[in-house]
Amino acid sequence: MNVHIKNTVPTVSNIVVFFHRPNIMESMKRLQAYKFQILPSGEQRRDMRRFAGACRFVFNKALAWQNERYAAGKTVKFSYTTLANLLPLWKQDPAISWLKESPSQPLQQTLKDLERAYLNFFAKRADFPRFKKKGHADSFRYPQGYKLDQANSRIFLPKLGWLRYRNSREVLGVVKNVTVSGKQGKWFVSIQTEREIETPAHPSTAIVGIDMGIARFATLSDGSYFAPLNSFKHQEKALVKAQRAMNRKQKFSNNWKKAKANVQLIHARIGNARRDYLHKATATISQNHAMVGIEDLQVRNMSRSASGTTGTPGKNVRAKSGLNKAILDQGWFEFRRQLDYKLAWNGGQLVAVPPRNTSRTCLCCGHVVKENRLSQSRFECVECGFEENADLVGAINVLRAGHARLACADTSPAVGASGQEPTEATQAIAA
Numbered sequence: 001m002n003v004h005i006k007n008t009v010p011t012v013s014n015i016v017v018f019f020h021r022p023n024i025m026e027s028m029k030r031l032q033a034y035k036f037q038i039l040p041s042g043e044q045r046r047d048m049r050r051f052a053g054a055c056r057f058v059f060n061k062a063l064a065w066q067n068e069r070y071a072a073g074k075t076v077k078f079s080y081t082t083l084a085n086l087l088p089l090w091k092q093d094p095a096i097s098w099l100k101e102s103p104s105q106p107l108q109q110t111l112k113d114l115e116r117a118y119l120n121f122f123a124k125r126a127d128f129p130r131f132k133k134k135g136h137a138d139s140f141r142y143p144q145g146y147k148l149d150q151a152n153s154r155i156f157l158p159k160l161g162w163l164r165y166r167n168s169r170e171v172l173g174v175v176k177n178v179t180v181s182g183k184q185g186k187w188f189v190s191i192q193t194e195r196e197i198e199t200p201a202h203p204s205t206a207i208v209g210i211d212m213g214i215a216r217f218a219t220l221s222d223g224s225y226f227a228p229l230n231s232f233k234h235q236e237k238a239l240v241k242a243q244r245a246m247n248r249k250q251k252f253s254n255n256w257k258k259a260k261a262n263v264q265l266i267h268a269r270i271g272n273a274r275r276d277y278l279h280k281a282t283a284t285i286s287q288n289h290a291m292v293g294i295e296d297l298q299v300r301n302m303s304r305s306a307s308g309t310t311g312t313p314g315k316n317v318r319a320k321s322g323l324n325k326a327i328l329d330q331g332w333f334e335f336r337r338q339l340d341y342k343l344a345w346n347g348g349q350l351v352a353v354p355p356r357n358t359s360r361t362c363l364c365c366g367h368v369v370k371e372n373r374l375s376q377s378r379f380e381c382v383e384c385g386f387e388e389n390a391d392l393v394g395a396i397n398v399l400r401a402g403h404a405r406l407a408c409a410d411t412s413p414a415v416g417a418s419g420q421e422p423t424e425a426t427q428a429i430a431a
């Protein structure tokens with residue numbers, strides 16, 4: 001990882017800020033996910049593939065059912081209960097009676113996932129739910145019925161029986177659910193737990209503002225910055241090439257399978273590099289600062305506005321999608337999510353500030369005008385002539401705004417979204 005530390009900020013080195021520690025909670029709930037590889041028998045392997053397939057089938061069938069109703073002009077409101085009640089009827093259909101062989105609860109959990117996807121869509125947090133494809137994140141979740149036997153490194157799952165797992169660390173807390181997932185022939189369990197912990201007092205009293213950018217992934221108000229995460233760009237060419245090679249092969253032939261494995265390998269490499277980078281960056285920042293101010297960017301909306309809809313394509317699609325791709329590539333959203341929960345774990349807090357004017361306000365005289373930011377990288381005040389790196393100016397304005405926000409709302413424990421449930425994929429590595 002490229003972390004550039006520059007401790008000297010020539011013109012704006014001594015901004016005085018007072019950090020009032022928020023009321024410290026006595027304890028908090030800590031959600032944590034532990035991911036282990038499992039070592040299934042051949043039969044268990046086949047069953048897991050079947051169960052994942054059944055969940056995917058139910059998800060897609062429910063989504064199609066919902067879409068049909070919508071097309072027929074009926075209510076669009078998604079009802080988990082309605083769909084959960086359809087499930088027994090589907091199982092009686094002789095054509096799909098094989099659904100009966102799968103455990104019931106993971107099928108219901110799939111409908112819960114679809115419900116959540118709809119809620120996220122209506123809350124504008126996500127795109128409209130899509131059909132699941134085979135081989136794409138095969139997984140299913142048990143809300144109960146499991147038994148974890150850590151002493152013997154095994155876990156019991158309904159309709160699968162006991163499975164051995166690579167026990168690399170102790171699972172702490174009460175198990176809330178277990179997700180089984182398969183990727184490239186390997187199978188994993190992600191064990192989500194909950195436990196009460198004492199809220200620690202953050203060892204540091206330092207506070208910092210962060211400006212997210214393209215040229216620099218994150219610029220801190222102390223002048224240090226994180227270089228852009230270009231793992232995707234670097235590997236993009238390799239990926240395109242591998243995908244083309246795959247498309248040239250006869251589908252399902254041995255050569256096609258080999259080419260496909262190669263595509264998946266590159267995908268996995270990109271994902272790993274990105275996760276590793278983000279975890280290191282967020283760990284460093286959350287350990288060294290008790291309060292972190294960050295712009296409240298709606299990453300989702302930015303990416304939506306560029307693509308537009310089929311009827312009305314977004315304006316400047318090409319230019320914008322380049323920017324958006326970079327945003328998504330760099331995982332700003334994931335960065336913020338990780339900062340949020342890691343700060344909460346350490347007894348610090350994330351303060352989200354409205355991004356309004358953070359990039360165009362002069363640090364020296366307070367003049368706000370978009371002409372202050374002449375280029376992507378340079379800030380020059382048209383009023384007083386103050387000059388500085390534009391990202392650093394942004395970070396310091398975010399810090400000031402965050403501080404103002406804290407001062408106004410010093411009783412609320414977190415202005416950010418802490419307490420948000422960490423997803424298993426990222427958290428297993430974090431923990």
Ligand SMILES: [Zn+2]
Binds near residue numbers: 385
């Ligand atoms: Zn100025």
